[in-house]
Amino acid sequence: MAPLLEIDRLSVDYGLKGVSSRAIDCVSFALRAGEAVGLVGESGSGKTTTAMAIAGLLSPNARISGGQVRYRSNRLPIDDDAAMRPHRWSETSVVFQGAMNALNPVHRIIKQIAEPCILKLGMSRGEATTRARELLELVGIPADRGTAYPHELSGGMRQRVMIAMALACRPSIIIGDEATTALDVMTQAQILKLLGELRSRLSLALILITHDLSVVAECCDRVMIMYAGRIVEDSTVDEIFAQPKHPYTRLLIESIPNLASGKRVIRPIPGDPPNLMNRPSGCAFHPRCPSAMGVCATEVPSLDKVGPGRVACHLHRSSQEDKVAAHA
Numbered sequence: 524m525a526p527l528l529e530i531d532r533l534s535v536d537y538g539l540k541g542v543s544s545r546a547i548d549c550v551s552f553a554l555r556a557g558e559a560v561g562l563v564g565e566s567g568s569g570k571t572t573t574a575m576a577i578a579g580l581l582s583p584n585a586r587i588s589g590g591q592v593r594y595r596s597n598r599l600p601i602d603d604d605a606a607m608r609p610h611r612w613s614e615t616s617v618v619f620q621g622a623m624n625a626l627n628p629v630h631r632i633i634k635q636i637a638e639p640c641i642l643k644l645g646m647s648r649g650e651a652t653t654r655a656r657e658l659l660e661l662v663g664i665p666a667d668r669g670t671a672y673p674h675e676l677s678g679g680m681r682q683r684v685m686i687a688m689a690l691a692c693r694p695s696i697i698i699g700d701e702a703t704t705a706l707d708v709m710t711q712a713q714i715l716k717l718l719g720e721l722r723s724r725l726s727l728a729l730i731l732i733t734h735d736l737s738v739v740a741e742c743c744d745r746v747m748i749m750y751a752g753r754i755v756e757d758s759t760v761d762e763i764f765a766q767p768k769h770p771y772t773r774l775l776i777e778s779i780p781n782l783a784s785g786k787r788v789i790r791p792i793p794g795d796p797p798n799l800m801n802r803p804s805g806c807a808f809h810p811r812c813p814s815a816m817g818v819c820a821t822e823v824p825s826l827d828k829v830g831p832g833r834v835a836c837h838l839h840r841s842s843q844e845d846k847v848a849a850h851a
């Protein structure tokens with residue numbers, strides 16, 4: 524069966540004061556119906572640009588410089604905001620970070636959830652209000668709380684409202700862009716649990732954008748680790764946590780606090796994220812990598828199949844070439 528969504532060698536550049544910098548470079552992956560995938564990386568890694576490109580929501584100074592996105596095998600007009608409108612909400616919806624900024628403070632939440640049903644599905648005001656009440660119940664908010672204004676709800680409740688809005692037009696893909704980042708740990712766990720439940724109940728595919736690897740462990744099947752605009756590792760959640768192959772992935776895992784295991788010392792990743800206006804040569808991670816070799820500063824590693832996933836690292840390319848040489 525063809526994937527629901529295919530991102531094929533997608534590259535995006537941003538222009539600033541006449542200077543162009545590449546935010547994502549030749550990013551490729553596929554998403555199956557009902558699958559949950561995490562895009563993980565530090566700020567500036569390209570995860571949000573990837574997600575916004577998929578939704579056709581890139582900022583005006585962004586330019587698609589290569590590749591394409593296909594939905595159900597059809598190419599999406601991701602560089603044309605007006606042409607993407609029929610697709611957005613109806614097929615792919617985005618839940619953004621910081622619901623307080625995304626919700627209109629002067630409208631009751633029931634009205635805000637009903638709005639996309641009127642605009643996109645052509646429902647009457649009465650039908651849309653009924654649908655909005657159902658959506659509130661679906662995300663765990665009693666329908667009679669629909670008369671509240673955003674400031675009368677907790678952060679977790681507001682994020683549930685954002686999820687209800689995203690579900691309004693029955694999309695098949697939800698993109699969560701740091702959707703739990705501003706929440707406390709308990710509320711974050713509840714929202715992730717809710718997304719997991721909605722995913723199985725509605726057969727939704729999820730793309731979760733986060734800098735926090737522990738978030739994807741909760742509710743994703745697969746993780747893609749991004750660094751300096753490229754995917755550096757892509758594998759199942761189990762494989763990534765049990766046997767991380769890329770040095771950056773290993774350092775990300777070591778930087779997660781784990782109270783259950785009694786791990787008290789958190790090891791931050793040394794060095795600073797790369798400046799995309801002045802990207803390091805070769806493997807962009809080489810200035811920070813504890814395993815860097817000579818070749819790492821000159822050759823960009825390709826994203827190759829290693830075990831059940833894909834890895835972009837010369838350490839693994841060498842072992843593959845050795846194996847090929849041994850069998851020659």
Ligand code: SF4
Pocket residue numbers: 769770771806807808809810812813814815816819824835836837838
């Ligand atoms: Fe480290 Fe080299 Fe692998 Fe990059 S290619 S992650 S620098 S070992």
